[in-house]
Amino acid sequence: GQQLNQSPQSMFIQEGEDVSMNCTSSSIFNTWLWYKQDPGEGPVLLIALYKAGELTSNGRLTAQFGITRKDSFLNISASIPSDVGIYFCAGRGAGKSTFGDGTTLTVKP
């Protein structure tokens, strides 16, 4: 089946720093999505990308759909303590979504 490689697995940063994480796949996806999960809760959609090369922002978050359609990245600028959580990428193709294993973000005040 389709697999996503999400990296890094975890990040420990200082408040105010920028963050970058990415997902790559051997398969082509039609859609890339980024979710955030707070402890003990369900994931919440942050950004959805529908076109190769698309660059979309949501506040301090910016995500891009790679030109090859096999990768995507998420950047968080000027991190704050409430950014802590697990960030998941998901690629959608053939009517199904495949999730990465997540990037756990810790922000130190």
Place this chain on the structure above:
Amino acid sequence: SQTIHQWPATLVQPVGSPLSLECTVEGTSNPNLYWYRQAAGRGLQLLFYSVGIGQISSEVPQNLSASRPQDRQFILSSKKLLLSDSGFYLCAWSVREGRAELFFGEGSRLTVL
């Protein structure tokens, strides 16, 4: 606005006991419905999805089953739980056509002892 609820939020069950997790969606009609399982420190594994009442597709062979008795109700069940069934179970919905966004419930944490 649309909402999704699942319950119970936490469940501790002995090995061999039955399971029933429920999920309901409000504020939308004809949603696609999904059950995912999340193991500790891992991503989300799709267990079942449904495109309509009584229509269930299973993604992985396992000890669990799903049913959709009503348009906006999705139930995850087991007749006899195994230790390996422990995990965080998430229900999600999406619109029937076109969009890929999933909207998740609050999750149900199952511990099998």
